[in-house]
Amino acid sequence: MSYQPGRMGIAEGMALVFIMLFPRIFLTTPANAIAAVTTAAWWVVIVSGLPVILAIFAWIYIFRQTPGDLFSVSEKLLGRVGAWLVTVAAIMVFFIDAALVLRQFAENTLLTALPQVEFSFIVGWYTLIAALGALLGLEALARGTYLLFPMSVMGLILVLLLLAPYYDVYNLTPWRGYGLLASLQTGILQSGINISGLILVIVSPAMQNIQTFKWASIFGVTSGLFIKSLTLFIFTMVFGVATASEKTLPFFEMSRLVYINRYFQRIEALFIILWVIGGLLGISLGLYMGTFLITRLLKLPALQPLIPLSAYIVAQMAMVPPDIATVIRLDNYLISHFYTATLFIITLVLLIAAFVKSKKRRLQHVSSYDN
Amino acid sequence: MSLRMTISCLGLAVCLLLSGCSSANETDEVAYIVAIGVDSLPNKQLNITYMIAIPRVLSTSGGSGDVDSRKSVATITIKAPSLAEGRSLLSSSIARSPDLSHIKVWVVGEELAKRGLGDLVSPIFRFREFRGSMYMMVVRGTAQEFLKTNHPSLEVLPSRWVEGILLSGNETSYLLPTNIHEFYNRLKSTSGAPYVVLAGINPLSGQDKPSAKPTSPERSSEYLPENIPRTGGNPASVLGTAVFKRDKLAGMLTNEETRMVAILMGKFPKGFLTIADPKMSERNVHVLLRLGKSPKINVGFENKRPVINIDVLIEGEITSIPSGINYEGLDSRKSLETQVSKAIKMQMVAMLKHTQELGTDVVNFGRYYRPAFNTYDEVASFNWNDLYPEAEINVQISTKIRRTGLMFKTMPIRG
Numbered sequence: 001m002s003y004q005p006g007r008m009g010i011a012e013g014m015a016l017v018f019i020m021l022f023p024r025i026f027l028t029t030p031a032n033a034i035a036a037v038t039t040a041a042w043w044v045v046i047v048s049g050l051p052v053i054l055a056i057f058a059w060i061y062i063f064r065q066t067p068g069d070l071f072s073v074s075e076k077l078l079g080r081v082g083a084w085l086v087t088v089a090a091i092m093v094f095f096i097d098a099a100l101v102l103r104q105f106a107e108n109t110l111l112t113a114l115p116q117v118e119f120s121f122i123v124g125w126y127t128l129i130a131a132l133g134a135l136l137g138l139e140a141l142a143r144g145t146y147l148l149f150p151m152s153v154m155g156l157i158l159v160l161l162l163l164a165p166y167y168d169v170y171n172l173t174p175w176r177g178y179g180l181l182a183s184l185q186t187g188i189l190q191s192g193i194n195i196s197g198l199i200l201v202i203v204s205p206a207m208q209n210i211q212t213f214k215w216a217s218i219f220g221v222t223s224g225l226f227i228k229s230l231t232l233f234i235f236t237m238v239f240g241v242a243t244a245s246e247k248t249l250p251f252f253e254m255s256r257l258v259y260i261n262r263y264f265q266r267i268e269a270l271f272i273i274l275w276v277i278g279g280l281l282g283i284s285l286g287l288y289m290g291t292f293l294i295t296r297l298l299k300l301p302a303l304q305p306l307i308p309l310s311a312y313i314v315a316q317m318a319m320v321p322p323d324i325a326t327v328i329r330l331d332n333y334l335i336s337h338f339y340t341a342t343l344f345i346i347t348l349v350l351l352i353a354a355f356v357k358s359k360k361r362r363l364q365h366v367s368s369y370d371n
Numbered sequence: 372m373s374l375r376m377t378i379s380c381l382g383l384a385v386c387l388l389l390s391g392c393s394s395a396n397e398t399d400e401v402a403y404i405v406a407i408g409v410d411s412l413p414n415k416q417l418n419i420t421y422m423i424a425i426p427r428v429l430s431t432s433g434g435s436g437d438v439d440s441r442k443s444v445a446t447i448t449i450k451a452p453s454l455a456e457g458r459s460l461l462s463s464s465i466a467r468s469p470d471l472s473h474i475k476v477w478v479v480g481e482e483l484a485k486r487g488l489g490d491l492v493s494p495i496f497r498f499r500e501f502r503g504s505m506y507m508m509v510v511r512g513t514a515q516e517f518l519k520t521n522h523p524s525l526e527v528l529p530s531r532w533v534e535g536i537l538l539s540g541n542e543t544s545y546l547l548p549t550n551i552h553e554f555y556n557r558l559k560s561t562s563g564a565p566y567v568v569l570a571g572i573n574p575l576s577g578q579d580k581p582s583a584k585p586t587s588p589e590r591s592s593e594y595l596p597e598n599i600p601r602t603g604g605n606p607a608s609v610l611g612t613a614v615f616k617r618d619k620l621a622g623m624l625t626n627e628e629t630r631m632v633a634i635l636m637g638k639f640p641k642g643f644l645t646i647a648d649p650k651m652s653e654r655n656v657h658v659l660l661r662l663g664k665s666p667k668i669n670v671g672f673e674n675k676r677p678v679i680n681i682d683v684l685i686e687g688e689i690t691s692i693p694s695g696i697n698y699e700g701l702d703s704r705k706s707l708e709t710q711v712s713k714a715i716k717m718q719m720v721a722m723l724k725h726t727q728e729l730g731t732d733v734v735n736f737g738r739y740y741r742p743a744f745n746t747y748d749e750v751a752s753f754n755w756n757d758l759y760p761e762a763e764i765n766v767q768i769s770t771k772i773r774r775t776g777l778m779f780k781t782m783p784i785r786g
Contacts, residue, residue, distance in 0.1 A: 038747040039747055111499060112499060115499065125386075128382070129382060129386070132378060132379060132382050135375070135378075136375060136379065166552070168738070170738040170739070170741050170742070171738075173741040173742045173744070173750075174741060174742065174744045174745055174746060174747060174749070174750065176745060176746055176747075177746065177747055178746055178747055178748060179745070179746045239556065240556050240559065240560055241747065242559035242560065242561075243555060243556050243559050246496075253503070256502045256503065256504070257502070257503050257504055257552055258504075259504040259550075261538075262534065265504065
């Protein structure tokens with residue numbers, strides 16, 4: 001059985017990376033960011049992306065030494081036990097992320113559009129759609145995301161521009177937030193929020209070559225960071241720190257505020273559809289990646305039969321927290337602790353292992369030459 | 372492949388079909404509330420007045436002639452301890468489900484505004500049916516009275532009248548349209564006093580009761596909404612600004628004071644000014660003013676006292692010279708520009724003095740000092756609102772007459 005679903009190019013790879021980072025713009029993440037670092041939120045987002053970009057370069061080095069996907073590389077560098085630990089950590093990251101994002105999107109749908117629908121119905125329905133997307137496969141998801149990408153970005157930028165009458169640049173001052181060092185520290189601690197930017201590491205053999213992997217990952221992460229930074233920039237200008245930190249749904253609140261004249265107002269209904277589609281694609285991809293890693297780990301012959309079970313597990317995980325406030329706190333906690341630790345530890349350990357291995361190989365090559 | 376396609380298409384079709392059915396209501400099952408008035412009552416009760424649109428009347432208005440604005444809405448008042456309870460009790464008298472998401476304006480009575488709006492504004496931002504772009508106004512008297520007597524003669528729906536009058540504030544800058552988002556932001560901000568547009572019920576007696584006499588060279592008196600000397604038309608008037616200290620009503624600004632606030636906030640598109648003719652004081656000159664550029668405002672500290680330096684450029688267009696003096700010429704024009712600058716400066720200084728006495732920084736000068744801080748902690752702990760009453764404010768107004776209307780020269784009247 002081949003674990004290489006296709007030969008993806010830069011555009012598809014970039015779309016995959018972008019759609020993993022994009023949905024969080026529509027959740028409470030911007031409000032949490034402003035609560036954490038106040039006026040520095042818009043540039044701290046970029047700081048939090050730098051470790052991921054460095055990790056991409058680290059993985060390029062690792063792949064040059066040891067080609068393969070995450071599991072095979074870990075197996076070659078760390079042995080079977082090490083590979084299991086790395087892969088299980090990655091599975092947990094994807095599944096927990098999918099579950100928490102699913103739960104937040106379901107709650108947000110109840111809050112904004114369908115307040116009287118049964119909660120488990122929404123979760124079940126979203127899970128079904130996400131599972132359908134995962135069943136269709138990686139290339140279908142990549143190409144669907146690639147089609148959605150320009151429309152979603154243009155729609156978001158349109159909302160941000162239409163809020164121009166409410167801009168107050170003094171809301172961005174002082175730009176250091178709680179202090180330069182404190183802001184940088186928070187940015188590094190929050191870098192786990194972008195861990196999904198390394199999604200192409202999981203399926204790197206599906207890329208055409210290492211250059212494709214490199215540019216797709218970098219473009220995807222930087223475009224995701226740019227959009228997040230722009231959103232936070234405008235959000236801070238429009239609402240100010242105090243009001244912004246209170247919002248459960250920053251983007252929804254921004255789109256609701258748009259009022260140009262009698263004929264151009266109340267446009268938030270259009271954007272509910274946009275963020276639901278973006279969110280479902282992100283959940284679908286997370287589900288696919290987690291399931292893919294399980295099949296690699298257990299050396300299963302096929303991936304598709306596992307998707308309904310994985311989807312069910314993710315849905316049940318999503319329904320465990322008792323309320324939305326717990327979900328938001330849990331999400332924040334996991335980002336700054338579990339995801340960040342996983343990002344740094346896995347990348348560093350594999351980088352060191354790859355470096356040691358390449359040094360050994362060079363020494364062996366030199367000694368065999370001498371002999 | 373075909374199985375995948377079938378599943379995908381089925382899923383999409385089901386989503387599309389079912390998405391609109393859940394908790395759906397027909398349009399004739401919903402009561403669209405277009406305005407809410409809130410007044411305070413003893414024992415922590417609220418007097419909540421709902422203005423509900425009658426769509427049936429609007430749909431027949433095109434064929435059968437004019438529709439009286441009295442017949443296009445139904446006004447119901449309910450006493451309740453909270454907005455949520457009021458909404459529930461409202462359902463007992465109307466055979467429809469109330470929908471609050473179409474509210475155009477929140478009208479708050481003066482008494483409730485003086486007690487404080489903190490309890491009123493909080494649920495507005497938490498509940499999904501309310502949005503930040505809803506307008507807000509404080510009315511002199513009761514909101515119930517205002518909504519009941521609001522009978523516009525040119526519009527069918529009173530809510531359309533509200534929207535129109537607030538947007539037409541750009542014609543004069545005698546009122547500053549405020550929505551809940553702006554009010555709430557000011558409540559939570561570290562500087563700047565919350566403000567809301569002021570409304571009132573004019574007795575239509577034609578009696579002239581200005582709040583302040585004109586200060587020469589200005590010719591216009593200053594008014595609050597219920598004191599404008601007029602007869603006829605809608606008794607409801609919107610003019611001036613209600614200013615708040617924290618969430619409590621602290622005072623009111625007249626139309627001229629509101630215009631000065633608008634100039635300093637950079638929200639002054641245009642407005643007419645009537646001043647004494649510089650060379651013939653018994654005659655007037657009318658000038659149409661606009662802001663030449665955004666006002667330059669610097670805030671600093673000297674001996675722990677705030678110093679605010681204001682530099683405003685006004686551009687004018689001469690619209691009337693009854694005296695016939697050739698103010699279009701270079702020399703005379705300078706005297707007119709000086710006269711305009713003097714009038715604006717006096718008004719502005721008077722407005723700033725009034726706001727300092729009230730302890731309310733309506734213009735929000737405090738925000739100009741924010742870049743001087745290093746961290747947000749310093750901003751949060753900086754008590755600008757207590758320092759503002761002691762501030763020394765230096766005002767510099769420059770006027771340039773750019774246009775002279777359809778005449779570039781005035782010839783004398785002979786005979």
